[in-house]
Amino acid sequence: MSRLAQTKIAIIGGTGDLGFGLAVRLAKAFEVTIGSRDLPRATEAAAKAGAIARVRVEAKANRDAARACDIAVLAIPDLPSDDLLESLAPNLTEKLVISPIVPMLFKNGVFSISNSGESAAERVAKALPKADVAGAFHTVPAPKLAQLDEALDYDVLVTADSREVFAKASRVVAAVGKLRPLYAGPLTVSRMVEAMTPALLNVSRLNKLDNPSIKLV
């Protein structure tokens, strides 16, 4: 078993599209545990993800998954609740925590950012002051993650308050398809990076594109 494979990644909220897809992809390179509020749902998703990835994927309740991991991905569809963050905080001390969270609204046919000013990644970092928080994966199309024949030749903008945290997050990003991690600056830049997702979703919907992502050219 490679050194990389001994690193344990918890996908908190790993039963949603993004979390499930990341579990499938990351299981090739890491020991992956799918976390959920609901253990039976986590178990079911882990079995499915493991079958696609052809390696074992574990299942745990969110808090237990956080406790056992080296790295956590908060693959939840909206801003995490204070309760969830409080329950995770003591279990994520000095661990890398990746936020792909984009708080969004869909109203009158238009996707937009639902929070004002502060990004999800900044909110997570405030609630987990002892964790190393990075923002990443915002523009990776969730449905394509679980399709292993998709090369995922995209660029991923990564925010983090230090190059060290960026480097750690990059290792996770680069383990997913052909994704190229690019450092986008400190967590304050997450506001701009998170806003790319609703922009992309609007463009996709209005121009009938199939789950587009981005490349810098």
Added chain:
Amino acid sequence: MSRLAQTKIAIIGGTGDLGFGLAVRLAKAFEVTIGSRDLPRATEAAAKAGAIARVRVEAKANRDAARACDIAVLAIPDLPSDDLLESLAPNLTEKLVISPIVPMLFKNGVFSISNSGESAAERVAKALPKADVAGAFHTVPAPKLAQLDEALDYDVLVTADSREVFAKASRVVAAVGKLRPLYAGPLTVSRMVEAMTPALLNVSRLNKLDNPSIKLV
């Protein structure tokens, strides 16, 4: 002379990098006038742009350029002043007005959006209620516009409150290199589209990329 060539485009603030580059590119397809607060500067820029494009480029004071045009591009580096918008308003009634404006700050090594909430395009639309306002060109690297050997094979997200205005703006976008106009939704989406520019600039700076733009893939 083609029909297209009879359409008059005023590049308001056409002496800056973006305006100058757009003048060079658009002069191939439209009758272009560079506008400036300062007529001698407009004249100098127009002579330079004309020499690169090898067609005549006119020069006028901003207000006169607006009065004489069919389409105006507000190529100004920051939010337009109320004075400028008031002086332009009566001259832009029922005309297409394109806003490539991205209000930005550069502080502690980080580019960010400097306004909160309302986008530049929405602000322009409010100040020019009788014009057809579209947001476009935000992610096109200004320095590459004046280099005619650059293909500019990029995607351009266009915001507008109707498909009709989008279609008119698309004609202008598509006249610049290989740019592909994509409809991103109403002007309220401009907040998200304008935020892509500082995100790109941070990525460019931190990863030593050469004036990157984006493609949806």
